[in-house]
Amino acid sequence: MALSQSLTTQENNWKNGYIQMVNYEEEFNPQVAQFIKDVGLYNADLDYHVVAVMGCQSSGKSTLLNLLFGTQFRTMDANTGRYQVTQGIWLSKDKDFPILVLDLEGTDSRERGEEAASFERKSTLFALAVADVLIVNMWAQDVGRYVAANLALLRTVLELNLQLFQNDRDHRKTKLLFVLRDHVETSLDLLAKTIRTDLEETWKNLQKPLHFENCTVEDFFDLKFVSLPHMVLKPEQFQAAVTNLRNQFHNQSNSSEYMFQESYRRLVAADGFTTYANNVWETIRSNKEVDIPSQREMLATVRCEEIAEEIYSSAHQKFQKWSEALDVLKKNPKENLDDSLRLEWFPNLGDQIWQVIIEAMDTYSHAAKRYISSVAEAKKLKLQERLQAEGKELYLRQLSLMEALVLSYLEKELERLASRTTPWKEFQSHVSKLLEKCGNHLKDIATCSVSDAEMLFKEVRQPKEDELEEQEQKLVERFRRMIVDRTTQLFVEKTGSQFRNLLMSTLENNPQNIWQSLSGPLSTIISESLKELMTCLNEICLDESRNVLVVKDSVERLKEEVERRTKDLLSSNSVTMSYLYRKFDNCFRKDSRGVPRIWKPGDDLDSLYLDAKQETQALLMTLSEAKLTISLENLGAESLDETYSNLTNDLEIAFEVLSVERRTVLEEKLEDYAKLAYTEAKRSQETIHTRSQIPGWLYAVIFVLGFNEMMAVLRRPLLLLLILLILPILYIVIQTNLHRMLLSVLFSKIEQYLPNATNMFQDRTDFTSRVDSTTAVGANLRSSFDSPIPNRVTSNGAAKTTGIRLRKSNILSEDSGARRRRNSVGNE
Numbered sequence: 001m002a003l004s005q006s007l008t009t010q011e012n013n014w015k016n017g018y019i020q021m022v023n024y025e026e027e028f029n030p031q032v033a034q035f036i037k038d039v040g041l042y043n044a045d046l047d048y049h050v051v052a053v054m055g056c057q058s059s060g061k062s063t064l065l066n067l068l069f070g071t072q073f074r075t076m077d078a079n080t081g082r083y084q085v086t087q088g089i090w091l092s093k094d095k096d097f098p099i100l101v102l103d104l105e106g107t108d109s110r111e112r113g114e115e116a117a118s119f120e121r122k123s124t125l126f127a128l129a130v131a132d133v134l135i136v137n138m139w140a141q142d143v144g145r146y147v148a149a150n151l152a153l154l155r156t157v158l159e160l161n162l163q164l165f166q167n168d169r170d171h172r173k174t175k176l177l178f179v180l181r182d183h184v185e186t187s188l189d190l191l192a193k194t195i196r197t198d199l200e201e202t203w204k205n206l207q208k209p210l211h212f213e214n215c216t217v218e219d220f221f222d223l224k225f226v227s228l229p230h231m232v233l234k235p236e237q238f239q240a241a242v243t244n245l246r247n248q249f250h251n252q253s254n255s256s257e258y259m260f261q262e263s264y265r266r267l268v269a270a271d272g273f274t275t276y277a278n279n280v281w282e283t284i285r286s287n288k289e290v291d292i293p294s295q296r297e298m299l300a301t302v303r304c305e306e307i308a309e310e311i312y313s314s315a316h317q318k319f320q321k322w323s324e325a326l327d328v329l330k331k332n333p334k335e336n337l338d339d340s341l342r343l344e345w346f347p348n349l350g351d352q353i354w355q356v357i358i359e360a361m362d363t364y365s366h367a368a369k370r371y372i373s374s375v376a377e378a379k380k381l382k383l384q385e386r387l388q389a390e391g392k393e394l395y396l397r398q399l400s401l402m403e404a405l406v407l408s409y410l411e412k413e414l415e416r417l418a419s420r421t422t423p424w425k426e427f428q429s430h431v432s433k434l435l436e437k438c439g440n441h442l443k444d445i446a447t448c449s450v451s452d453a454e455m456l457f458k459e460v461r462q463p464k465e466d467e468l469e470e471q472e473q474k475l476v477e478r479f480r481r482m483i484v485d486r487t488t489q490l491f492v493e494k495t496g497s498q499f500r501n502l503l504m505s506t507l508e509n510n511p512q513n514i515w516q517s518l519s520g521p522l523s524t525i526i527s528e529s530l531k532e533l534m535t536c537l538n539e540i541c542l543d544e545s546r547n548v549l550v551v552k553d554s555v556e557r558l559k560e561e562v563e564r565r566t567k568d569l570l571s572s573n574s575v576t577m578s579y580l581y582r583k584f585d586n587c588f589r590k591d592s593r594g595v596p597r598i599w600k601p602g603d604d605l606d607s608l609y610l611d612a613k614q615e616t617q618a619l620l621m622t623l624s625e626a627k628l629t630i631s632l633e634n635l636g637a638e639s640l641d642e643t644y645s646n647l648t649n650d651l652e653i654a655f656e657v658l659s660v661e662r663r664t665v666l667e668e669k670l671e672d673y674a675k676l677a678y679t680e681a682k683r684s685q686e687t688i689h690t691r692s693q694i695p696g697w698l699y700a701v702i703f704v705l706g707f708n709e710m711m712a713v714l715r716r717p718l719l720l721l722l723i724l725l726i727l728p729i730l731y732i733v734i735q736t737n738l739h740r741m742l743l744s745v746l747f748s749k750i751e752q753y754l755p756n757a758t759n760m761f762q763d764r765t766d767f768t769s770r771v772d773s774t775t776a777v778g779a780n781l782r783s784s785f786d787s788p789i790p791n792r793v794t795s796n797g798a799a800k801t802t803g804i805r806l807r808k809s810n811i812l813s814e815d816s817g818a819r820r821r822r823n824s825v826g827n828e
């Protein structure tokens with residue numbers, strides 16, 4: 001409450017150039033710091049002085065200060081009676097000079113009563129701790145007289161000063177300036193002598209620490225005595241004396257008279273004055289012993305801390321700007337490492353960070369030089385560590401972002417390399433160039449030209465560079481594996497395609513010995529392919545042991561590819577059947593020269609049929625099981641041959657092409673085809689046989705009996721013309737063997753429609769006759785199953801029809817035979 005009241009007052013007073021430093025309730029005003037700044041002393045360093053005045057209440061202290069320093073402390077108005085004007089401790093600044101002026105509360109305050117002595121000790125102790133010059137304001141007439149207040153005042157000063165500097169071996173002196181007011185008669189020297197005697201007497205009676213035992217008052221104080229004439233009675237003399245005294249405070253040129261000496265300085269820089277004063281006051285107030293050295297150390301600690309903090313935050317702001325710029329770069333990642341981008345990445349950021357740190361440390365050293373060096377150095381070290389840690393962090397961020405950029409760029413470039421049609425081509429040389437480019441980019445941006453900066457950041461960069469190198473190698477290795485895989489795949493596919501062509505041509509030309517025929521050319525194809533692959537692997541730059549693994553793997557994949565291609569080609573029933581039909585036709589319908597057979601009555605149709613079927617079934621068996629023997633040879637250089645020697649020994653590729661189920665299906669189709677061919681052949685043979693058995697006389701009989709009909713035709717030109725047209729057509733049909741096809745079509749149509757016709761006929765007969773008729777046909781069919789040769793072609797239509805549904809050969813499975821028999825019975 002009291003403080004806030006004081007502050008309100010103070011706001012007005014501040015305009016008058018003073019502030020209540022310690023209020024009546026003994027509270028220190030935190031706004032003193034701002035006051036110091038406002039009066040322009042904050043940066044004065046040690047180039048300032050402190051003057052304090054003490055003395056009895058209403059002894060003209062404020063009046064004196066105002067006259068000497070141009071301050072505007074409030075003074076008592078004599079017309080309103082004698083009362084206390086100055087309460088607590090007030091602070092002002094000399095109007096023109098860097099002098100802080102302290103106006104202390106009067107020592108024998110009537111208003112404070114019994115507590116006056118306590119406050120007097122506190123304020124005196126405070127004044128001795130902070131002031132270079134302590135003005136003791138006294139009435140001249142009181143000197144030499146036994147005035148309790150004066151003697152007590154002197155004792156307090158000496159005693160407290162002793163207490164204050166007892167631990168300070170390098171203690172500072174204080175100027176004690178006795179200003180004797182209203183000096184009238186007694187000479188100043190006499191008065192001074194009296195005071196000096198009093199001081200020495202008091203000093204003698206004081207209990208001193210052992211190390212100060214032999215010290216005199218003047219080891220601690222420079223004593224000076226000034227008297228001022230009566231202000232009211234002798235105003236001119238008073239004014240002249242005041243002017244003279246004022247000059248002693250301001251005029252440095254007259255060194256003997258100059259009031260301030262170097263040895264009085266409290267060695268508290270102006271920017272730390274508030275902190276120092278505040279701490280001293282708080283220590284005094286809490287009745288603790290004020291230890292100047294520890295106060296100075298405390299001040300050094302506090303101030304160095306403040307200075308370091310201030311400098312750190314300034315450097316931090318600069319780091320922050322870079323950090324924000326790096327954030328922007330992170331959000332908008334670039335995809336290449338163009339030179340134009342380098343500037344965006346703050347090249348030589350390490351140097352720039354180092355520059356900030358160096359500047360910060362210089363500023364700190366300059367600002368902290370006036371504080372205890374051990375404290376300042378300790379704080380400097382901490383500040384340096386802090387700045388370096390933040391600088392390293394920033395530098396590391398840049399490196400991490402660059403690492404991400406470099407890896408992303410490298411990945412894209414590697415993707416581009418891998419997506420080429422020949423991904424292996426000059427792969428390693430491309431990779432080397434890329435890695436060099438990435439490395440140069442990092443080096444250009446991250447390397448420091450200043451050797452100290454390089455030393456600082458190298459320990460951060462080295463692990464990051466190692467990490468980047470490791471990541472790059474991992475990435476390259478990933479793509480190398482991918483490219484090896486793609487290259488192998490390309491070779492496998494290419495080899496597979498070549499094998500397919502080879503397989504097709506071998507099936508066309510030599511299906512019977514297909515696998516033996518394929519082995520040789522396939523060995524050559526695979527050997528050539530592996531040789532090419534190894535050349536590519538060399539460009540991809542795999543080590544030899546991995547080359548062996550890749551080649552081994554490729555061989556396995558090639559085996560799989562050969563199997564896949566074979567199965568693909570023969571998976572279609574129509575394709576496989578076309579080879580089987582051709583085989584059957586070659587054996588059955590053509591002679592050993594490949595000329596189509598004209599069936600003659602003497603031809604052993606059954607044997608030819610059985611042989612052809614056997615041959616075709618043998619081909620089917622051959623096609624069903626693949627067995628290739630590949631011998632890889634001369635894969636490359638001699639050394640490689642040794643490495644791959646275990647690969648070149650008899651590589652067997654064996655697999656099942658057609659499953660048992662598929663084989664059964666194909667055999668059934670083959671059986672049907674064979675039987676149809678046999679039936680056609682048999683019919684053709686019997687036709688020719690019948691024709692050859694007609695005797696010559698029968699032609700004469702036909703001529704005689706048909707003479708009339710012949711003449712009838714000859715007499716009808718239209719009929720003759722029609723016959724003349726039909727006969728050449730018939731001749732052409734017979735000559736071109738088309739009559740067989742037409743006959744087979746005709747028979748198949750008959751087969752198709754005959755059961756329906758039979759059924760229709762049977763519907764018109766009674767039930768019994770139908771049963772009999774059906775039984776007879778069934779017996780006829782059953783008898784035909786027992787022969788490996790299809791039934792003979794007879795005039796019996798039913799036998800003709802069932803001839804193509806004969807039981808299949810013995811090589812067919814029993815299941816299939818049983819099923820077919822069930823089907824036949826069903827049909828019956």
Ligand SMILES: Nc1nc2c(ncn2[C@@H]2O[C@H](COP(=O)(O)OP(=O)(O)OP(=O)(O)O)[C@@H](O)[C@H]2O)c(=O)[nH]1
Nearest residue numbers: 057058059060061062063075076078085086106231
């Ligand atoms: N006789 C005489 N009176 C003076 C002299 N200097 C100041 N005074 C008067 O003494 C009275 C008190 O003056 P202040 O300057 O207020 O005294 P002070 O010691 O600051 O008073 P507090 O701050 O209340 O302790 C005023 O009326 C002044 O005019 C002087 O040298 N001689």
